[in-house]
Amino acid sequence: MTDTDTRPKGRPRDPEIRAKVLLAAQRVYLARGLPGFTFEAVAREAGVGKPALYRRWESTDELLDDVLRSHALVPTETSTGDIRAQLIDIALATLRLADSEEGSFVLRVSSERGSGGGMFERYFERFRSFIHSQNRALVAAAIERGELSLDRDPDIIVLSITGAMLAGTLLSLAPSPVADPAAAEDYCRRVVDEVLGADARRPPADEGGPSGTE
Structure with a gap:
């Protein structure tokens, strides 16, 4: 490894971390509402470190907005009958x-x-x-x-x-x-x-x- 190698040390990134964090964020918001919706609480619920969240979302507002946008709100495809x-x-x-x-x-x-x-x-x-x-x-x-x-x-x-x-x-x-x-x-x-x-x-x-x- 050279002095200019900036690859992060430690465990490799979890490829499914976004889905894991979004689910954890949903649960934290359900339990605590906006006042208790913090990176620390979400990271603890997801079982990840806070740096993993900061690398992906700049603020808790951005994270919550991502949770909202991730919801599949359209019901399952309806029948083609009457x-x-x-x-x-x-x-x-x-x-x-x-x-x-x-x-x-x-x-x-x-x-x-x-x-x-x-x-x-x-x-x-x-x-x-x-x-x-x-x-x-x-x-x-x-x-x-x-x-x-x-x-x-x-x-x-x-x-x-x-x-x-x-x-x-x-x-x-x-x-x-x-x-x-x-x-x-x-x-x-x-x-x-x-x-x-x-x-x-x-x-x-x-x-x-x-x-x-x-």
């Missing part, structure tokens, strides 16, 4: 999110939204853009093809279903998709059918004749 099946898939994806560590993270971010600056607002803008807009488009397309009544409101349908999943989890009324998958799926079906009402039994226009005709 809108009822798609909405049940959306409901189940939302229930799984609400029942997970990521869901707890979303709730904590929401509770501190006013103190998180622009990064929290960007987080929820992605939430609206990626999840709600995508799901709303599915409902709008179902209305367009005559599978749902023309007077249905796509926003209200989506919010009624996803809201029932979130509230059901908060109030411990919804079955856990991890502890009881069958009961969770049944819960999602019942919520969707309740929201759709008569439209839950409405055939697509190309199967049951033009919308609004006898």
Whole structure:
């Protein structure tokens, strides 16, 4: 080794350290909120030295913003079947999110939204853009093809279903998709059918004749 060799001494870098630190950062934020979100706490939770964090993130704000950007907020790909099946898939994806560590993270971010600056607002803008807009488009397309009544409101349908999943989890009324998958799926079906009402039994226009005709 020459005098000009600046390679770091000691253990080689862990190739998965970023994923490890992001998970640790999420857990630290969940447990302590913004006041307790420090490099020292994250490094201890991740089992790494603080220099490993300083090499990758200039500040705790930058680290937390990286955690927010790393979240895959779009639900799993919905079915290609009728809108009822798609909405049940959306409901189940939302229930799984609400029942997970990521869901707890979303709730904590929401509770501190006013103190998180622009990064929290960007987080929820992605939430609206990626999840709600995508799901709303599915409902709008179902209305367009005559599978749902023309007077249905796509926003209200989506919010009624996803809201029932979130509230059901908060109030411990919804079955856990991890502890009881069958009961969770049944819960999602019942919520969707309740929201759709008569439209839950409405055939697509190309199967049951033009919308609004006898």
